[in-house]
Amino acid sequence: MKPGRCRVAGLCGAILTIWWAVGPSPTRAQTTVGSADVHLPIQNAAGLRLLVATDHTSPVLRVILPGRPTSDRSIEILFPEHVTVVKQGQRSARQLYLFRPGERGDRPLWRRSDGSLEYERDLGDGVHLLARATLEGDGVRFRYELTNESPVAYDMIYAPTDPRLTSIFHDVRLERTYVHHADGFDLLASETPRRLTIPLDQWLPARYLVSFTWPVPAQRIERRDDGIPYYNKSRAVDMPFIATVSTDKAWVIASFARTAGNVWSNPELTCQHVDPQTSLSPGQRATIELKLLVIRGSLDDALERAIRQRQSLK
Structure with a gap:
């Protein structure tokens, strides 16, 4: 191999x-x-x-x-x-x-x-x-x-x-994908308005990241070894939560965890990442949990459920 x-x-x-x-x-x-x-x-x-x-x-x-x-x-x-x-x-x-x-x-x-x-x-x-x-x-x-x-x-x-979200949830320009800051909801990619008007081949591929427990990177756009631009939002979220609203505004898909270093998405796939990490000693067992909400309702409804359920996650 x-x-x-x-x-x-x-x-x-x-x-x-x-x-x-x-x-x-x-x-x-x-x-x-x-x-x-x-x-x-x-x-x-x-x-x-x-x-x-x-x-x-x-x-x-x-x-x-x-x-x-x-x-x-x-x-x-x-x-x-x-x-x-x-x-x-x-x-x-x-x-x-x-x-x-x-x-x-x-x-x-x-x-x-x-x-x-x-x-x-x-x-x-x-x-x-x-x-x-x-x-x-x-x-x-x-x-x-x-x-x-x-x-x-x-x-x-x-x-x-x-x-990975498609159909009514696909959000390639991150127009309906939100995170939550101390002052309320904001679009994940609100700090990159040019994404809405530039040709798709200039926007994609891309990754958009927002810190939670990890320090906010000083560099707003990083180009890593894979050649993909990684956009870092300038302020942290107040909980590990990311949500996408359907095109008809009837459904919300939201991912959340008890903790995570950051939340992020690959807009081409409209994926949602709120992934915890842990350590593991010899003979030890570790448990990681996260939740995917699929609800008819609003962003506020999704956030309320996430706040209520978050502490029940490992």
Whole structure:
């Protein structure tokens, strides 16, 4: 297997070189619960449905709005996009897992129970992952349980959930994607008004980031090794929350976590990132949670729910 190399947009501080091994991850033996119907949608009282996207071998979920067919891809979530670690005392990072589209690698053995879909996987380097998505009344709670079965400590472990929005939620110029500051809501990209008028090939590709616990970068626009411009908003948000309003203004999709270094989006995908990081000692288990709200309502409705539920997240 040949190693590859990339950069992670969300890592704070030092620039990290990341290596990953290209190839399937080994999977721990499991017992499937409800294997006959594990790929059927789970539905809540509001009519939202959660299902496994079977056209990808890598774990991908879809949330289906009421009345939409199960083939609808308006809300598709990479679960996770990758898993990246930094060993204690090192500056370089290693990707233990990376999403690959289509039928490549080993498919995880999904289990279904009590409104949840979950799978387990050994990622290598002694790290074991249990990933669970639970459909709640107003969206989906994502939970990662990471166990370090090695004698090595990890200073950082990072498993970003990647909700990608299309159709009525697609917001390529970030005209309907909001964050929240101490003085209220503001468009994520409000400090870059030229994005609204320049040709798309001059705007894309791009990343737009806003700090939460991490220091606000002094440089407003960074060009990294990948050649993509990274736009840094000049003031921090007051909670790790990002929301996109549908074109008809009837729906809000919002992601939030208990904490995160920053929030950000790739406008071409209209993805929402509020990804916590943690450390992992030998023999330790760490839990990371975040929530994706899918509601009929307003930004204020979404924020109220996020404030109320945020402390319940790990």
